Amino acid sequence: MKKISILLLLSLLLCGCFALRMTVNNVGNAIFSSPQEIANKIKNPVKDSVRLSALWIGHSSILLQIYDKVIILDPFFQEKLGGLVMREKEPGLDIESISKLDLILISHSHMDHLSFSSLDKIAEKFPGRDLIFPKGVEYYLPNVDLNLIRIDNSKSQSKEFIGNPVFSNGIKITPVFALHPGGRYAFDTYTWKIQGATGYMIEYEDVTVYFAGDTGYDSLAFKKIGGNFRINLAFIPIGPCHNCDSSGFWFHTSSIEALQLFEDLKADYMIPIHFGSIRYFSDPNYPLFAMKKILQNPASKYSHLADKIKILKEGEQVIWREEQN
Amino acid sequence: MKFFKKYFIVLFFLAFSGTLFSQDLKEDKTNMFINWGLLQLVPSPTFFQDSDDNNARIQFGLKWHITPINISFNPNKYVSPFQMFMINPVRRFTGSAEIFVQPELAVYSFKYSELSIFGISTGPRIILPIYEKGENLSFSIGGKYTYRKNFSGDRDYYYGVEAGLYFFGGLIGLQYTHNFNTRTKYNFNFYIKYF
Numbered sequence: 436m437k438k439i440s441i442l443l444l445l446s447l448l449l450c451g452c453f454a455l456r457m458t459v460n461n462v463g464n465a466i467f468s469s470p471q472e473i474a475n476k477i478k479n480p481v482k483d484s485v486r487l488s489a490l491w492i493g494h495s496s497i498l499l500q501i502y503d504k505v506i507i508l509d510p511f512f513q514e515k516l517g518g519l520v521m522r523e524k525e526p527g528l529d530i531e532s533i534s535k536l537d538l539i540l541i542s543h544s545h546m547d548h549l550s551f552s553s554l555d556k557i558a559e560k561f562p563g564r565d566l567i568f569p570k571g572v573e574y575y576l577p578n579v580d581l582n583l584i585r586i587d588n589s590k591s592q593s594k595e596f597i598g599n600p601v602f603s604n605g606i607k608i609t610p611v612f613a614l615h616p617g618g619r620y621a622f623d624t625y626t627w628k629i630q631g632a633t634g635y636m637i638e639y640e641d642v643t644v645y646f647a648g649d650t651g652y653d654s655l656a657f658k659k660i661g662g663n664f665r666i667n668l669a670f671i672p673i674g675p676c677h678n679c680d681s682s683g684f685w686f687h688t689s690s691i692e693a694l695q696l697f698e699d700l701k702a703d704y705m706i707p708i709h710f711g712s713i714r715y716f717s718d719p720n721y722p723l724f725a726m727k728k729i730l731q732n733p734a735s736k737y738s739h740l741a742d743k744i745k746i747l748k749e750g751e752q753v754i755w756r757e758e759q760n
Numbered sequence: 761m762k763f764f765k766k767y768f769i770v771l772f773f774l775a776f777s778g779t780l781f782s783q784d785l786k787e788d789k790t791n792m793f794i795n796w797g798l799l800q801l802v803p804s805p806t807f808f809q810d811s812d813d814n815n816a817r818i819q820f821g822l823k824w825h826i827t828p829i830n831i832s833f834n835p836n837k838y839v840s841p842f843q844m845f846m847i848n849p850v851r852r853f854t855g856s857a858e859i860f861v862q863p864e865l866a867v868y869s870f871k872y873s874e875l876s877i878f879g880i881s882t883g884p885r886i887i888l889p890i891y892e893k894g895e896n897l898s899f900s901i902g903g904k905y906t907y908r909k910n911f912s913g914d915r916d917y918y919y920g921v922e923a924g925l926y927f928f929g930g931l932i933g934l935q936y937t938h939n940f941n942t943r944t945k946y947n948f949n950f951y952i953k954y955f
Contacts, residue, residue: 518896
């Protein structure tokens with residue numbers, strides 16, 4: 436029986452079931468600790484006379500404002516991921532502080548991007564708002580009091596890399612390529628193979644924002660996307676990565692790949708996301724340290740990007756005013 | 761016991777052999793059905809009561825879970841409330857009713873209750889969400905009817921009621937069954953089912 440247990444455990448690890456390893460690493464924290472509090476949370480994140488603003492809620496969650504439109508990206512306000520993994524820091528914004536919301540975007544169905552209770556809270560405060568998600572996510576989406584809009588991302592997941600847009604409240608949303616699997620419960624990624632991940636290009640008035648969601652790096656795809664859009668701001672995930680100055684881990688961009696992705700996109704600014712809150716297998720801030728090290732190295736081919744990268748803390752907001760056009 | 765060891769080893773590697781290191785995430789229905797079918801063979805460890813008028817003991821066995829039909833109470837507009845066999849976890853744990861079939865196999869014979877090692881039970885149950893829309897914790901209650909032969913080869917039927925608690929998307933849980941049969945009044949199992 437002992438041999439069987441060992442074999443089963445090894446098989447799980449071999450299956451790339453890092454969700455299991457994550458759980459084992461974090462279960463103690465989930466029971467005995469609580470997330471670090473964020474001091475001085477912004478109480479009025481929706482501002483007047485804003486051309487573009489971004490408030491990093493934490494992990495991949497962002498409150499984005501483009502002129503009068505307010506969009507929330509991958510809202511994740513839960514304390515625990517999957518009930519078992521405690522986040523390191525609490526969300527940098529309270530839903531109650533959001534005074535206006537026009538649109539919710541979900542990039543894929545993984546638990547750190549599609550949070551049921553967060554959607555419930557948003558639906559309670561902003562019932563009937565548009566919720567856009569890629570094809571495949573409907574299998575993992577409970578019925579919530581929001582206007583569900585499934586976007587067809589099959590074209591963007593093909594060699595064309597850019598899909599057909601949809602409009603919501605005058606905001607143009609185009610699905611773009613993301614190298615990431617769908618699924619939610621560890622093995623279903625392998626067994627059901629439901630595709631359901633996308634990046635988004637968000638266009639309103641003269642502003643274009645790219646939200647990667649979660650993605651691995653693909654040179655051809657991101658160069659093409661960069662050639663087709665004039666991007667003002669790009670939200671690009673860094674990590675998780677075992678060795679962040681080389682390749683990423685399982686369909687994720689490492690710090691160095693995220694910088695290359697940013698360069699391919701030719702965007703004005705980048706805000707790194709997908710770090711800091713969830714302990715995958717090492718310090719959740721390791722991808723950020725690695726990125727800073729690359730940027731500070733004068734010999735690095737990415738050092739010239741340093742001024743274009745806005746590193747936010749959880750709860751911090753960056754604002755470009757209308758007169759800053 | 762050797763049989764079970766081999767069973768576990770072969771099952772686990774077969775279930776993932778086709779997809780273990782695959783980077784190709786395109787939908788592949790055949791592969792999906794094969795993997796799903798093999799994963800359904802993963803059993804749930806079960807403890808049965810085995811008793812007569814003077815003796816009683818706990819008997820270890822295995823149980824499998826088949827869901828011929830599940831009807832979701834509140835699916836989103838893009839998916840059907842009706843599902844057969846391959847049951848989507850979200851539609852199940854957010855609130856649903858289902859018919860289940862459970863083959864059961866005891867490792868050793870029921871020497872006191874004089875029942876055969878193999879049995880099969882079926883019945884209806886409802887699943888209701890408790891926490892995080894049921895994903896982190898859901899609850900079920902149902903009734904069941906069990907068929908099992910006795911040592912003389914005659915058929916033996918009995919009714920029961922069952923309740924369950926499920927975690928992590930309904931992938932794992934605990935189930936308790938109370939049978940209206942004095943020889944095997946209760947059984948308790950760890951619930952393992954990959955949808």
